[in-house]
Amino acid sequence: MSKINAIIFSGLMGLMICMLQGCGVSYSLSGGSIPENLKTYSVAFFENISPIVNPNLSQNFTEGLKERIRTQSRLSQVNQDGDATFEGVITNYAITAAAVESNTDMAALNRLTITVKVTYKNIKDPTGESDFEESFTQFKEYRGDFTSQETNLAQEIVKMLTEDVFNKAFNNW
Numbered sequence: 001m002s003k004i005n006a007i008i009f010s011g012l013m014g015l016m017i018c019m020l021q022g023c024g025v026s027y028s029l030s031g032g033s034i035p036e037n038l039k040t041y042s043v044a045f046f047e048n049i050s051p052i053v054n055p056n057l058s059q060n061f062t063e064g065l066k067e068r069i070r071t072q073s074r075l076s077q078v079n080q081d082g083d084a085t086f087e088g089v090i091t092n093y094a095i096t097a098a099a100v101e102s103n104t105d106m107a108a109l110n111r112l113t114i115t116v117k118v119t120y121k122n123i124k125d126p127t128g129e130s131d132f133e134e135s136f137t138q139f140k141e142y143r144g145d146f147t148s149q150e151t152n153l154a155q156e157i158v159k160m161l162t163e164d165v166f167n168k169a170f171n172n173w
Contacts, residue, residue, distance in 0.1 A: 135151075
């Protein structure tokens with residue numbers, strides 16, 4: 001019985017290796033299944049067009065997306081005309097009440113919400129099937145004074161948003 005299991009295991013492993021090599025996709029434990037023919041990426045500056053403007057958000061999101069791709073893929077960053085291109089705008093930066101105290105009209109819990117609209121193009125995909133234009137929204141809830149927490153809240157949301165964009169572009173999520 002042991003010899004049969006070893007033969008089956010060896011056969012399955014061989015089959016799996018052949019399948020992985022034959023599909024033309026690069027696999028990485030740190031993130032993404034990126035087509036072999038993609039070598040470079042570029043990220044255009046994400047302008048903040050939301051009604052409320054955080055002066056650092058455009059720069060932080062743009063640089064955050066560049067860093068996520070740089071650290072979680074094998075792609076090389078170029079200033080423009082990459083094989084994979086990301087561009088877009090920040091469309092929403094809003095503070096809303098998430099929960100109200102029962103005996104007052106004051107918010108007991110608030111929420112910072114950020115939305116980015118992203119256009120992704122893979123110029124190496126002639127079908128355009130991997131291209132997308134999509135809005136991504138994330139939020140963080142907080143208590144107390146917003147101004148003392150704004151920087152940390154925005155940084156946490158930017159991390160979540162860049163993860164969402166990366167996954168959509170390279171993991172088909």
